[in-house]
Amino acid sequence: MKHLLSINDLSKVDAISILDTAQELARVSDGPMKKLPTLRGRTIVNLFAEDSTRTRISFEAAAKRLSADVINFSAKGSSISKGESLKDTAQTLQAMGADAVIIRHGASGAAQRLADSQWMSGSVINAGDGTHEHPSQALLDAFTIRKHLSKGASDLAGLRIAIVGDVLHSRVARSNVLLLSKLGAQVVLVAPPTLLPVGIESWPCEISYDLDAVINSVDAIMMLRIQMERMSELFFPNAREYSRYFGLNIDRMKALKPAAIVMHPGPMNRGLEITADAADGARSVIVEQVANGVSIRMAILYLLLAGSQEIGGRYDNS
């Protein structure tokens, strides 16, 4: 595996190996010494053409814990804001000797374009491209769910997971549906019809327009952010109506199964898709998702960058 662009590129075995690696690496983050020498001398570029707090900092923390050098590069304050093309940016990064580029871009397929081109030779990691995919987020969500609910199993077989809200604009939802179903979970998307993308019938999941009909049957509920910045049309009458029908509030919390967990990829619109008492309650694993994100990203960087790309190096067992 050289790049991480889409959940579709991963087999079930690959995905489980990333989760297992993250589990081992999580112990490092808990230990007294948080730094490992594994990626010493590797240069990783955080190329963020779209705003991000969690993902960028999380990748940066992960890279630093593995002793890689990190160069942060955001659209604001770089030549991207002067209109430099992705190609020229990539060639610049190549000339500086980047071993990997973590890219967040507003255009769906930007990461794929970068990986397929001959512009640079390093690994490409998709940190969110338009409304397409966000594979590292899905992996950290699967990791969080597995940790709380799988009872020691390596996959998520038998679990039922609801993803609620703005599926249309959500790369998190798409990556999660692909990954969670690959790992054996049953996924149900809950949203108003206006916030579901065309072609949703072909996704490996159920669809519901009624949160109250679904909520008592799920083991985990993942609330999606209403993406105001991508909303050019009117998708629902007003925010109050949306939160009445699709928001997670204290009454709906009572309908959840006793062991069910509440998730949100962040950033949250408190009071819109999730109320403060749901977000901060005992079942919420939202803060833990962030911590798990560092472990998952360490695992991704380790698996993509630590070894040689060509198979067949000799291993002597001392």
Next chain:
Amino acid sequence: MSLVLPAPDLTRALTRISHEILERNAGSSNITLLGIPTRGTHLANRIAEVITKIESLPVQVGTLDITLHRDDLRMRPPRALMPTVIPSLGVEGRDVILVDDVLFSGRTIRAALDALGEIGRPKTVQLAILVDRGHRELPIRADYVGKNIPTSREQSVVVHLTELDGVDEVVVEGGPE
């Protein structure tokens, strides 16, 4: 292929190593055995079993994965990480005995020393090895050796253990005898 350590000799070697560990450390109260995956883990467990029988006291035993500290990561495809299990008393101030199957270049042990340093500061670190095959590339030696087997670089030493391979034996494969 030649059989250099049949099952009964392997068991005797581990029994002798156990006694040597106890003699050197004046009992088992301050020792912590850490096996290096995968075969070192099983060897550490077996030594722990023997020591427990001799002393009639449980002994601290765990596992130390050293993958993230290897210096040859770049030369090979990425390896899966194995669990690290540090026993309840930790390593701080303990006499830690690293256990592995084959001692060759010494690079694994260097990595293990680094990995151990991140967990704590043991009083002493000692090394128990089933087979020392020579060809060291670093100034590292074993404190307890099951058997010294002179080999050429072209040969490979294969350790089989019942837990994993269904049989206890050490064989030398390939190369001129």
